[in-house]
Amino acid sequence: MGAVKNKRMPRAVREQQMLDAAVRTFGQRGYRAASMDEIAELAGVSKPLVYLYLNSKEDLFTACIRREAKALTDAVRAGVQPGLAADRQLWEGLRAFFTHTAENPDGWAVLHLQARTHGEPFAAEVSAMREELVVFVTQLIVVGAREAHRDPTLPEREVAGLAEALVGAAESLAAWANATPGVSAKQAAATLMNFAWAGLGDLMEGRPWSPPVRCG
Amino acid sequence: MGAVKNKRMPRAVREQQMLDAAVRTFGQRGYRAASMDEIAELAGVSKPLVYLYLNSKEDLFTACIRREAKALTDAVRAGVQPGLAADRQLWEGLRAFFTHTAENPDGWAVLHLQARTHGEPFAAEVSAMREELVVFVTQLIVVGAREAHRDPTLPEREVAGLAEALVGAAESLAAWANATPGVSAKQAAATLMNFAWAGLGDLMEGRPWSPPVRCG
Amino acid sequence: MGAVKNKRMPRAVREQQMLDAAVRTFGQRGYRAASMDEIAELAGVSKPLVYLYLNSKEDLFTACIRREAKALTDAVRAGVQPGLAADRQLWEGLRAFFTHTAENPDGWAVLHLQARTHGEPFAAEVSAMREELVVFVTQLIVVGAREAHRDPTLPEREVAGLAEALVGAAESLAAWANATPGVSAKQAAATLMNFAWAGLGDLMEGRPWSPPVRCG
Amino acid sequence: MGAVKNKRMPRAVREQQMLDAAVRTFGQRGYRAASMDEIAELAGVSKPLVYLYLNSKEDLFTACIRREAKALTDAVRAGVQPGLAADRQLWEGLRAFFTHTAENPDGWAVLHLQARTHGEPFAAEVSAMREELVVFVTQLIVVGAREAHRDPTLPEREVAGLAEALVGAAESLAAWANATPGVSAKQAAATLMNFAWAGLGDLMEGRPWSPPVRCG
DNA sequence: AATGAATGAGTTTTCATTCAT
DNA sequence: GATGAATGAAAACTCATTCAT
Numbered sequence: 063m064g065a066v067k068n069k070r071m072p073r074a075v076r077e078q079q080m081l082d083a084a085v086r087t088f089g090q091r092g093y094r095a096a097s098m099d100e101i102a103e104l105a106g107v108s109k110p111l112v113y114l115y116l117n118s119k120e121d122l123f124t125a126c127i128r129r130e131a132k133a134l135t136d137a138v139r140a141g142v143q144p145g146l147a148a149d150r151q152l153w154e155g156l157r158a159f160f161t162h163t164a165e166n167p168d169g170w171a172v173l174h175l176q177a178r179t180h181g182e183p184f185a186a187e188v189s190a191m192r193e194e195l196v197v198f199v200t201q202l203i204v205v206g207a208r209e210a211h212r213d214p215t216l217p218e219r220e221v222a223g224l225a226e227a228l229v230g231a232a233e234s235l236a237a238w239a240n241a242t243p244g245v246s247a248k249q250a251a252a253t254l255m256n257f258a259w260a261g262l263g264d265l266m267e268g269r270p271w272s273p274p275v276r277c278g
Numbered sequence: 279m280g281a282v283k284n285k286r287m288p289r290a291v292r293e294q295q296m297l298d299a300a301v302r303t304f305g306q307r308g309y310r311a312a313s314m315d316e317i318a319e320l321a322g323v324s325k326p327l328v329y330l331y332l333n334s335k336e337d338l339f340t341a342c343i344r345r346e347a348k349a350l351t352d353a354v355r356a357g358v359q360p361g362l363a364a365d366r367q368l369w370e371g372l373r374a375f376f377t378h379t380a381e382n383p384d385g386w387a388v389l390h391l392q393a394r395t396h397g398e399p400f401a402a403e404v405s406a407m408r409e410e411l412v413v414f415v416t417q418l419i420v421v422g423a424r425e426a427h428r429d430p431t432l433p434e435r436e437v438a439g440l441a442e443a444l445v446g447a448a449e450s451l452a453a454w455a456n457a458t459p460g461v462s463a464k465q466a467a468a469t470l471m472n473f474a475w476a477g478l479g480d481l482m483e484g485r486p487w488s489p490p491v492r493c494g
Numbered sequence: 495m496g497a498v499k500n501k502r503m504p505r506a507v508r509e510q511q512m513l514d515a516a517v518r519t520f521g522q523r524g525y526r527a528a529s530m531d532e533i534a535e536l537a538g539v540s541k542p543l544v545y546l547y548l549n550s551k552e553d554l555f556t557a558c559i560r561r562e563a564k565a566l567t568d569a570v571r572a573g574v575q576p577g578l579a580a581d582r583q584l585w586e587g588l589r590a591f592f593t594h595t596a597e598n599p600d601g602w603a604v605l606h607l608q609a610r611t612h613g614e615p616f617a618a619e620v621s622a623m624r625e626e627l628v629v630f631v632t633q634l635i636v637v638g639a640r641e642a643h644r645d646p647t648l649p650e651r652e653v654a655g656l657a658e659a660l661v662g663a664a665e666s667l668a669a670w671a672n673a674t675p676g677v678s679a680k681q682a683a684a685t686l687m688n689f690a691w692a693g694l695g696d697l698m699e700g701r702p703w704s705p706p707v708r709c710g
Numbered sequence: 711m712g713a714v715k716n717k718r719m720p721r722a723v724r725e726q727q728m729l730d731a732a733v734r735t736f737g738q739r740g741y742r743a744a745s746m747d748e749i750a751e752l753a754g755v756s757k758p759l760v761y762l763y764l765n766s767k768e769d770l771f772t773a774c775i776r777r778e779a780k781a782l783t784d785a786v787r788a789g790v791q792p793g794l795a796a797d798r799q800l801w802e803g804l805r806a807f808f809t810h811t812a813e814n815p816d817g818w819a820v821l822h823l824q825a826r827t828h829g830e831p832f833a834a835e836v837s838a839m840r841e842e843l844v845v846f847v848t849q850l851i852v853v854g855a856r857e858a859h860r861d862p863t864l865p866e867r868e869v870a871g872l873a874e875a876l877v878g879a880a881e882s883l884a885a886w887a888n889a890t891p892g893v894s895a896k897q898a899a900a901t902l903m904n905f906a907w908a909g910l911g912d913l914m915e916g917r918p919w920s921p922p923v924r925c926g
Numbered sequence: 927a928a929t930g931a932a933t934g935a936g937t938t939t940t941c942a943t944t945c946a947t
Numbered sequence: 948g949a950t951g952a953a954t955g956a957a958a959a960c961t962c963a964t965t966c967a968t
Contacts, residue, residue: 070927092395094310098963108929110965119963149479178453179308179395203478219461223469224478226454227447234446235439245435253439261477262419262440263365263487265432271479286946286952314938324954329939502948524827526742530942540950542944551942581911610885611740611827635910651893655901656910658886659879666878667871677867685871693909694851694872695797695919698858703911718931718967746959756933761960 077115080105085126089168093123093180124187127177130169131191137162138195148202149259149271155198156251160236164247174233196225228258293331296321301342305384309339309396340403343393346385347407353378354411364422365487369471371414372448376463376470379452386456390449408445415441444474509547512537517558521600525555525612556619559609562601563623569594570627580638581691581703587630588683592668596679606665628657660690725763728753733774737816741771741828772835775825778817779839785810786843796854797919801903803846804880808895808902811884818888822881840877847873876906 083105087096098119102109116122141158142151163170177188200221232254239250259271299321303312314335318325332338357374358367379386393404419437432440448470455466475487515537519528530551534541548554573590574583595602609620632653664686671682691703731753735744746767750757764770789806790799811818825836851869864872880902887898907919 230450231443231447238442263475607827662882663875663879670874695907698855
């Protein structure tokens, strides 16, 4: 189904097929509920081959997390043009993030839901990626603050919290946009930008963030 | 462990012991990984009694979700004094929310992580609670906007999106605060209040939201 | 449900209620699938009371078999007028048998299906009753043979086989009559009488058994 | 025990071993009382393999019923020489039937007792086989009647009833013969032939059906 | 490079049965 | 005369994992 079945293929290709099947299965069923049988069948190979190439369910899941994490951070990095103003960079990063997660829902489910829900081998794995995104946002904030001001008065821990909040808001909005007819991903991104950049206080007093003209 | 062991107690009491044990186990291990054996043992009863009172693993999990969801919304409602200014009300709500989630990390893990990660009987159960929080925030925004100027220039749909974003940010932050040693509920609430009320733009320019003096 | 619930009653009455519930449950679900819980609930009493009065599931089932076996043999005996011709007596016996089993389908299921299907404590119990019916038929045959002839040339074992065959045919016909629209119990009984008395050989050559005019 | 134990065999062979074990266990213990553990052990394999090949207890039981039903009808069909006189054909059919049930007592117990005692997925399965036997007998009667005189004076419905009665009698007698030591298949067949062909009336007057000389 | 055959250990769930009152 | 509270033992079923080829 999508994968050509059964015939001798180089190891690298087979592995990607297996990871594809695994991400899909883990993303939809969850780590525990996904069975190696289902994954092998979806990949179009026999179970022993999965074990031969990927050792164990745990290793397989870890491989999924790594692949999907890399894909996501790559996408965000690729979407951002360095050197622009902080708000503009944030906007681009969010767009890239939303686009990628919308196009890879199973991968995102693996990273966001499954990996965090199942004990220690995996949570650490996803933390690494998260750290990378947080660093990205952190630098944005720090650099932005330095530009506007002179001192980086925001302590590191505070910045990490802000990044968490931002990602959580983004996730929520993405789900809401999907569930609410007539709300596009772009509108959702604009709402988030308003929220994150201007804040409720400004919004209530009529000072929204203005989205840049033409940027995509 | 906390529960008096083994002998003849009224059903209502036993049920609470079981739910305590279940919330803890589900919160730490996850829905699938938690075994009824472990829950029964932690509750200090035999497995058949758990089934007699709570029917099935699914029903038990649902009962956990309901109990924890009610406890959380009750806590938030109880923490807010109506009639105050919007930012003050939001602040109080967030404090109550983060305090409760910090005091009940397993309950929060059940609601935020486990219930959403494991398919449809459960996700719907959590949505009801979430909706209640969203409505609370929505009204706050609407009232706050009306106070700030007179026209409701924020369209209804935009308000709904902002509320979603705020609740999502809070949820993520709560999980993060629980997982990060040394972050207190109050600090988490302050971080989110800054983010949500002042916005990143203001923060970068050194204009954080100032927490009200005298608040508990 | 039919039984007045919950209030102090003499033991004999309670026992009958329990047996009623048990016969119904065993007859419909089978011995293993019937649960003491279900029986107790249907009887309108608590489980420990069932154990107090009837000791165990096995004893309860045995008590059901005995009660229903006695009821059936009593019904057949009551339906037959001694002293008549053999064919007439057989006809009456069959009518009584059909009537009773049709009116007590659960009891009949217990005797015919469940008791024989489940190992040794029970099969023996039902054999006793069966023996009684076989004796009845046997005597009919023997006496009839003696009347017509002089010697009882039919050996005992042969007679037991004939009785088995007769009961099997009766059961089959009863089920068939129930399942075939437009066939009354009486017609079924007549068919059986034809079959059993005249035999296929005679029937094929146009010599049916003629049912007695006016008999019940 | 009969099956070579434990090592690497083609699926088809293993499946037959499993069915052998299952028929034996179901036939002796009954559907509910038979445990998959016992069946697996008797078959000389582990439980998971039974599930892998036969899916569930229900499916396993159904497979047993189908296999045994086919074996029985095949045996009867193979035992009958078409073109002979009706009584001769009936005699051959009965001999084949009783021989087969005597050689496969567990299979017959599954078909006659267990399958009918345990609700709807199974009862229907047996009905198909039974119908085949009924049709066989029906045609025999019709043809026999046509040979004996010329008019088919036996109405269709009556014939159907007679066939039901005969099959029911045979079924009962087979179970009885299996349970009664010292009764051979041939004796059982003779008893039934007497009963069904000559009828009790003739028997009492000393006119049994005479079995054909030279038949086995 | 790839697989059909096989299982140990664990899961959820049910049930007959008893104890204390 | 009657019951709410409680359990030991076993059942059906699943799954990650390996072996022999």
